[in-house]
Amino acid sequence: MKLTGEIFLETAEIFAKGGPVMYLLLICSVAVAAVGMERFRYYHYAAHGGEEFLSALRGRLKAQSAAEVLSFCRQETSSAGAIASAGVAALAAGENVELALNIAHDEEAMKLRARLNWLSMIVTLAPLLGLLGTISGMIEAFNIFSLQAGQPLAITGGIGEALIATATGLCVSIFALIVHTYFAQRLDEILTTLDKAVNIVLALGKEVAEDD
Structure with missing residues (x-):
């Protein structure tokens, strides 16, 4: 317990030495964690059971009526189910199946991409904030150096503290990059499944059109 308290105090001291920009970097790191948890949960449900x-x-489209298939699709909670529902509903109503599928695909893709741009922004923003904190810290260090009649320890200590902001900014950026890369890969996997759903329903629509 004592060790934990000491670590906390040391961390708080380092944080304070980094300057005001550390609060902005803290907000960035919290945002990355929040977006990561929200997207992980959303992607889990969007992809769950899709394949x-x-x-x-495929089997139901050949063996059942459009109304029965539509009822089956609406019970599915994945993004693939939402797209298939839109396509089969259009097929049952005699509407443009391809248009309905494209609209549903775009809507689901937009939901999946939501907030990923926040992560890419933080990847770029965090190092710049860290650099800003370092520059402002170095300016302050040089001012102290001039006031203390050129004592070397005054400036070296100030520069050392100023570099804390840069190191923190890089850490936050790396964290955001790892999270963004993971979800970019998951996004590609889910979009591939959505494309399959579009092609399956579209193929059925063409078969129905040929039979008519």
């Missing part, structure tokens, strides 16, 4: 749903959908 299994598409496998079942």
Whole structure:
């Protein structure tokens, strides 16, 4: 318990030495963590059971009516289910299936991409904030150096403290980059599943049109 308290005090001391910009970097790190947790949960539900749903959908499209398939699609909670529902609903109503699928695909893709731009912004912003904190800290260090009649320890200590902001900014940027890269990969995987859903329903729509 005592060790934990000492670590906390040391961390707080380092944080204070980094200057006011450390509060902005703290906000950035909290934002990265919050976006990461929210996107992880959303992607989990968006992708959960998507491939299994598409496998079942292929068989049902051939064996059941459009109304029965639509009821099955609406029970699916994944993004693939939402796209298939839109396409099958358009097919059942005699509307443009391809248009309905494209609109649903774009809507789901937009939801999946939401807030990922925050992560990419923080990847760039955090090092710049750290550099700003370092520059302002060095300016302050040089001012102290001039006031203390050129004592070397005054300026070296000030520069050392100023570099804390740069190091923190780089750490936050690396954290954001790792999180962004992970979700970019997950996004590609889910979008591939959505493309499959579009192609499956679109193929059925063409078969129905040819039969008519």
